[in-house]
Amino acid sequence: MKLFLLIFLLSFCSTVYSQGILINENNTNQVNHLKEDKLKLRNQIDELTGDLDSLIAMTLDLNTNIKNNLIFQQKLQESSTKLLELIRTEKEKTPKIEVQLLQSTNLYVFVLPVVTIFIVLGSTYLSLNTLKIKSQESLDAIEKSNQNQLDINKKNNENLLRISQNSNENQLYISEKNNEKQLEISLKNNELERVKSQEVIISSNRQEWINTLRDDLALLASNLTRYMVASKEQRVVIFSDIWHEFYKVQLLLNPKEDLHNNLIEELDDIIELCSFSYEVEEFKEKRDIVLAISKKILKEEWKRVKLFK
Known part of the structure; x- marks a missing residue:
């Protein structure tokens, strides 16, 4: 899963860098x-x-x-x-010569x-x-x-x-x-x-959280069953493990959701039942309720994973 996220982030960075080069x-x-x-x-x-x-x-x-x-x-x-x-000037300097014509000259x-x-x-x-x-x-x-x-x-x-x-x-x-x-x-x-990457990361973390919650609930249910059939000496050790798993499950759940609060209450009741009573039928009834609520919670969380929420 980490390798997949690393490859996705590297491809996203290369895409952004190529787009920046194209704009330039x-x-x-x-x-x-x-x-x-x-x-x-x-x-x-x-x-x-x-x-x-x-x-x-x-x-x-x-x-x-x-x-x-x-x-x-x-x-x-x-x-x-x-x-x-x-x-x-030359004309003025030239002396006048009087010519006497034998005949009358025409003025023209x-x-x-x-x-x-x-x-x-x-x-x-x-x-x-x-x-x-x-x-x-x-x-x-x-x-x-x-x-x-x-x-x-x-x-x-x-x-x-x-x-x-x-x-x-x-x-x-x-x-x-x-x-x-x-x-x-x-x-x-x-x-x-970024949104897709964030959705993938959240979905991956939610899937990991679901797997952890399922394993812890299964281990808690297994320890409760062992507690009911174990001897008094073994019950001390098993009961310590039950409390340890109970606190882990409680920390994984969300107190703002009703199903999660119901699961915590039922787990508290079944642990109290183990502490002060040994009625097998009543224990099985409480255990079935815990398993039913757990299945509902896991189903709802799987729906969120499919929707990338």
Whole structure:
């Protein structure tokens, strides 16, 4: 019986230990999975940041080219202005030559070159001004596009971070709930195993108690029978053994139960009968009562053993 209890306790301890290892492995796998998700998200954010840096560098290069173009246009305009001033200065320095035409000259011949010059200069000015305006508009559009792209990338990164945080929180919540359920199941199983173990121990002790009580009652009944047929010299020794067995049985019984109290009273009566009277029939009647009560007690205790009480 002790070997059986030892094997049962060892199996119970191994079950609890294996369940603890399984819970720890599940927690470790979930934490590793979360770390991998965070690493992937961080790599995506790094890639987006690299693309954004490249776009910013390209934008800076384009802005530099536009500025260089504007500087070139300004220099061209300054050169044209200087050229016109130089032409005007040279024209002023050149002495006027009076030419007397033999025939009257048409005014259109003199006006046409001047108009042509003014048209060329006006178109050049308008072209330069238009190019400047278009360049400024292009620059503003590029800056606006870059700003919009930065805002979109920022919002995307914020959304990704928010989604990642929500996902991590959900996974952590689910993991905590699973751990709580597993812990609750483990505690329930441990409690059931403890109750079963306790029931087995109590049942085993009760069975051992029943065997002891049965043996002591049988020995007491045997000594009582021997006492009735023994000689006076033998009765002294046997009577001492009867009292010894009576006290053992009395200590094994429960004074809170009626059958046990009835058995103690009947045993007390039969011992008193042996002490002061030698009526064989009355002794047999008392002995049968003791045996009947003993059988009832043993039967009730066997029922409790079968129910693990």
